[in-house]
Amino acid sequence: MLELTAVSVSLQGRRLFAPVTLTVLPGQVVTLTGASGIGKSTLLAAVGGHLAPGLVMEGAIRLDGREVTRLPAEARRIGVMFQDALLFPHLSLGGNLAFALPPAIRGRAARRAAIAAALETAGLQGMADRDPATLSGGQAARAALMRSLLAEPRALLLDEPFSRLDAALRDGIRRFVFDHARAQGLPVLLVTHDAGDAQAAGGPVWQLGPGGISIVS
Secondary structure: OEEEEEEEEEEOOEEOOOOEEEEEOOOOEEEEEOOOOOOHHHHHHHHHOOOOOOEEEEEEEEEOOEEOOOOOHHHHOEEEEOOOOOOOOOOOHHHHHHHHOOOOOOOHHHHHHHHHHHHHHOOOOOOOOOOHHHOOHHHHHHHHHHHHHHOOOOEEEEEOOOOOOOHHHHHHHHHHHHHHHHHOOOOEEEEOOOHHHHHHHOOOEEEEEOOEEEEOO
């Protein structure tokens, strides 16, 4: 379970949005909407521990009952997917996935097996040596999700990850992401402007505005 308690972000002493209190249950996808520039992505950055220099977070974040507010991003066990897949261009597809493997998976054979299994799950079997630049948008999105999941996160943040996909791909990739998150019991916080994303998510929809957060549906 992911719990936000009175979370706000300030720049030079000025709050960017009113404090947000929100709970996301295991396997639930909560959608966050709101006008451009209102602070949705900044809120996700605060939860994930990726705030830009100069921004200051107040409030508390708990994951599975453990407070992670002051932990660095790599210690929070919170995965993130963005609009762009952000695969490392200097690594092969397999190398990208290997980057996320936890230290508990040791030995070349075990790591290769984990990568192969992830590629098969994503429908990318046999592509370990592919250059990420040669992947389609849908393939890159699936690879980015598997890289996030290989790191064994306990929550997932989605910052408009489907917005750059064409209509033919969007529905399938949404189902792929949501189904995998639910299967692993991950609480998911989705930022989007697209009503179709919110409908596919199937969870509550909240809107972030100047006065704070309010339930939409």
